[in-house]
Amino acid sequence: MARSWSLLLLPFALALVASVAQAAVVEYTFNVGNLSISQLCQQEMIITAVNGQLPGPTIVATEGDTVVVHMVNESPYNMTIHWHGIFQRGTPWADGPAMVTQCPVRPGGNYTYRFNVTGQEGTLWWHSHFSFLRATVYGALIIKPRGGAKAYPFPVPDEEVVVILGEWWKRNVYDLQQEALHTGIPAAHADAYTINGKPGGFYDNCSAPNQTHKFELKQNKTYMLRIINAALNTPLFFKVANHSFNVVAADACYTKPYKTDVVVISPGQTVDALLVPDAGVAAAVGGRYYMAVIPYNSAVNAINASVLYSLTNGTAIVEYAGGPATSPPMLPEMPEYNDTATAHRFLSNMTALVPNRVPLAVDTHMFVTVSMGDTFCGPEQTMECNKNRTIFASSMNNASFILPNTTSMLEAMYKGSIDGVYTRDFPDTPPIVFDYTADASEQNATLKHTFKSTKVKTLKYNSTVQMVLQNTRLVSKESHPMHLHGFNFFVLAQGFGNYNETTDPAKFNLVDPQERNTVAGFGSCTATSMLI
Numbered sequence: 001m002a003r004s005w006s007l008l009l010l011p012f013a014l015a016l017v018a019s020v021a022q023a024a025v026v027e028y029t030f031n032v033g034n035l036s037i038s039q040l041c042q043q044e045m046i047i048t049a050v051n052g053q054l055p056g057p058t059i060v061a062t063e064g065d066t067v068v069v070h071m072v073n074e075s076p077y078n079m080t081i082h083w084h085g086i087f088q089r090g091t092p093w094a095d096g097p098a099m100v101t102q103c104p105v106r107p108g109g110n111y112t113y114r115f116n117v118t119g120q121e122g123t124l125w126w127h128s129h130f131s132f133l134r135a136t137v138y139g140a141l142i143i144k145p146r147g148g149a150k151a152y153p154f155p156v157p158d159e160e161v162v163v164i165l166g167e168w169w170k171r172n173v174y175d176l177q178q179e180a181l182h183t184g185i186p187a188a189h190a191d192a193y194t195i196n197g198k199p200g201g202f203y204d205n206c207s208a209p210n211q212t213h214k215f216e217l218k219q220n221k222t223y224m225l226r227i228i229n230a231a232l233n234t235p236l237f238f239k240v241a242n243h244s245f246n247v248v249a250a251d252a253c254y255t256k257p258y259k260t261d262v263v264v265i266s267p268g269q270t271v272d273a274l275l276v277p278d279a280g281v282a283a284a285v286g287g288r289y290y291m292a293v294i295p296y297n298s299a300v301n302a303i304n305a306s307v308l309y310s311l312t313n314g315t316a317i318v319e320y321a322g323g324p325a326t327s328p329p330m331l332p333e334m335p336e337y338n339d340t341a342t343a344h345r346f347l348s349n350m351t352a353l354v355p356n357r358v359p360l361a362v363d364t365h366m367f368v369t370v371s372m373g374d375t376f377c378g379p380e381q382t383m384e385c386n387k388n389r390t391i392f393a394s395s396m397n398n399a400s401f402i403l404p405n406t407t408s409m410l411e412a413m414y415k416g417s418i419d420g421v422y423t424r425d426f427p428d429t430p431p432i433v434f435d436y437t438a439d440a441s442e443q444n445a446t447l448k449h450t451f452k453s454t455k456v457k458t459l460k461y462n463s464t465v466q467m468v469l470q471n472t473r474l475v476s477k478e479s480h481p482m483h484l485h486g487f488n489f490f491v492l493a494q495g496f497g498n499y500n501e502t503t504d505p506a507k508f509n510l511v512d513p514q515e516r517n518t519v520a521g522f523g524s525c526t527a528t529s530m531l532i
Contacts (some may be wrong), residue, residue: 022146023064028057030081032128032137033074039168039199040192041206046172047136048075048128054197055164055230056126056139063121063146069113071105077174078104078130081113083141084268085124085252085517088486091115092410095485097129099403101410104130121145122252123226123270125164132173132187138230140164143252153353154248154257157224157274161215165238165265165293165314166194167231184377184391193236193293193314200292200315213316215291223275224248229265235296235343235479235520238263239332240318241289242281245273247350253488253515254353262335264296264346266481266520286322288329290315296335296343297479347520348494352512358490358531360510363463367499369430370480370521371395371472373450392475395450397430402452409456426455436472436498448474466492466531468499471521483518490531491516 035049050056061067073079082096094115098104105111121143128137140162145151167190169176180187192199201207217223225245229236239262247258249272263271281287292313317329335342374390393400404412404421412421434447459465469482492508513531 022062023066024062025066025068026059026061027068027070028059029070029072030056031072031074032079034076035136039211040170040204041208041211042170045170048077048133048174049136050139053139054136055166056137058140058142058162059126060142060144061117062144064116064118065143066114066116070110071113072110073105073107075133076107077133078106079133079137080104080111080129081126081137082129082485083113083115083124083126084483085120085270086115086117086141086486087120088115089118092486097485099405099408101408103408103411117143120252122249122254123228123272124252125228125230125270127230132177132232134230135167135169135173135232138164138166140226140228142226152248153254154246154274155222158218158221160224160226162196162226162228163291163316164196164228164230165236166197167234168192168194168199186392190231190234192312193231193234193295195291195293195314195316198316200290200313202312202315215316215318216321217318218321225271225273225275227263227265227271227273229267229269231267233267233480235264235266235481236293237296237335237339237342238265238291238293239334240275240291241330241332242278242287243289243318244276244278246276247271247273250350250514251488251516251518255350255514256353256512258350260346262342262346264343266518268481268483268518269516269520281320286327287320288325288327289318290329290331291318292332292334294334295337296339297337343520344494344496350514351509352514355512356490356515358492358510358513359464361464362466362531364428364459364465366428366457366465366467367430367470367501368396368467369398369436369470369472370482371398371448371450371474373398373400373448373474375400375450375452390449393450393452394480397427398450399426399455400450400452402454404454409454422454422456424456424458426457428457436470439473464531468501469519469521470499480521481518482521488515488517489519490514491519492531 030050032048032050034046035052035054036044037047037054038044059067071081078098080096080098080102088095091114092101094113095101124141124143126139126141127134149156170191176187192203196213198211198213200212227238244259244261245263247255247260249255251270263273265271292315294313313334319325373393373395375393377391407421409422412418432447490513492510492513493504
């Protein structure tokens with residue numbers, strides 16, 4: 001019997017050694033510094049970027065590899081980098097959020113991030129996690145399957161194309177955030193939306209050739225788009241004229257193939273989709289088509305939409321070989337900015353490729369209201385912040401988060417000295433039950449006020465948490481993504497109105513729910529149930 005076991009163990013040991021031998025160390029250097037750039041036909045302005053690029057360099061690794069990034073901060077600002085969607089098993093110091101897992105790297109300093117990508121494959125991304133600097137400090141992080149493209153659970157594409165959606169301001173984004181912090185007035189929305197760093201030719205009558213990114217494709221080839229929304233706070237509709245998509249993954253998790261002519265993607269999310277040309281496109285030679293993005297936000301009415309948002313399309317050009325480069329591209333018909341039906345259909349119809357092992361026993365239940373409320377000006381805010389009135393403040397369960405300013409939260413936890421850094425009393429429920437979807441004018445004024453704090457929820461290792469995120473309308477409706485660092489979660493259900501703990505669990509998908517690391521919270525008073 002002992003001999004039988006040895007014969008079984010030998011192939012396993014050899015396979016393990018081979019797997020370890022195949023894993024590599026993938027190394028990059030990120031020089032973060034100033035970049036002079038001209039957009040929207042304006043004079044050149046200085047932005048913060050990595051290696052003089054917008055977007056920054058794409059990191060490519062294979063499942064099981066170790067990624068090492070040497071970050072050199074040559075910018076005038078503090079800096080950290082977050083690896084959005086990476087599990088960081090055993091490497092929490094490498095996650096990147098300033099004053100949470102590390103202190104920011106000062107100008108002239110450097111920091112080396114080292115983490116493993118075992119058990120993950122697909123499209124993720126990286127970005128600055130200090131201030132608004134992630135508006136220009138971002139890039140793709142692609143994890144290939146260990147078995148190569150033939151390991152994909154869908155038809156192998158001929159080529160893979162990274163498409164990063166972003167926002168552009170005509171002002172320095174760091175100054176923009178500092179003004180918002182000091183005055184208590186929310187920062188202005190973006191002046192334009194970009195595709196691979198360029199806004200296209202529809203803004204401000206600016207049609208300079210260097211304003212538009214071009215994707216050069218070949219006829220009868222299959223292309224997989226790795227789509228990333230790197231915008232700060234704006235969900236986007238994404239389309240390509242005369243094409244549709246076969247969505248095969250979201251947030252680096254495979255999905256059942258989902259056919260659609262529009263992709264809805266919130267900040268922080270990624271979508272992998274096979275580009276499917278219409279019949280006429282497939283038969284034609286040398287066609288040119290616009291790829292376009294436009295904001296989605298159900299939280300504003302028609303009067304305010306054109307004031308708050310640029311409703312102009314951000315565009316790129318999809319160009320097939322063999323045709324004249326001067327022929328005008330076709331523009332897709334975009335959804336309305338408040339087309340909630342289309343957004344909800346896309347986000348709720350996706351399911352996992354195979355049934356998931358969804359935990360049925362829940363250790364901790366949390367019901368979390370996400371609100372825009374008000375608070376008082378802080379002592380660090382300038383005279384422009386009227387000390388006699390309240391200012392906007394977002395909150396969860398009426399707790400408005402503020403970062404510590406002396407010690408990172410992770411360091412305080414490791415040293416057992418959390419006093420003065422954070423408290424372990426984040427509530428599982430809001431302080432009072434109310435009609436979360438009622439119009440702001442109908443709400444009791446006392447519900448709207450929140451206080452700044454650094455509250456943490458402590459969980460037991462390997463416990464299962466069910467969290468219901470309930471959007472509210474205390475002061476105004478607000479759309480905002482929710483991202484969980486270091487973990488994925490199952491999205492069991494999404495819906496409208498007030499969550500009903502008695503009847504709504506019957507709607508949960510406990511068989512093949514989509515797996516995500518970022519979920520959209522829209523201003524149309526939605527409720528989302530997550531299992532972590």
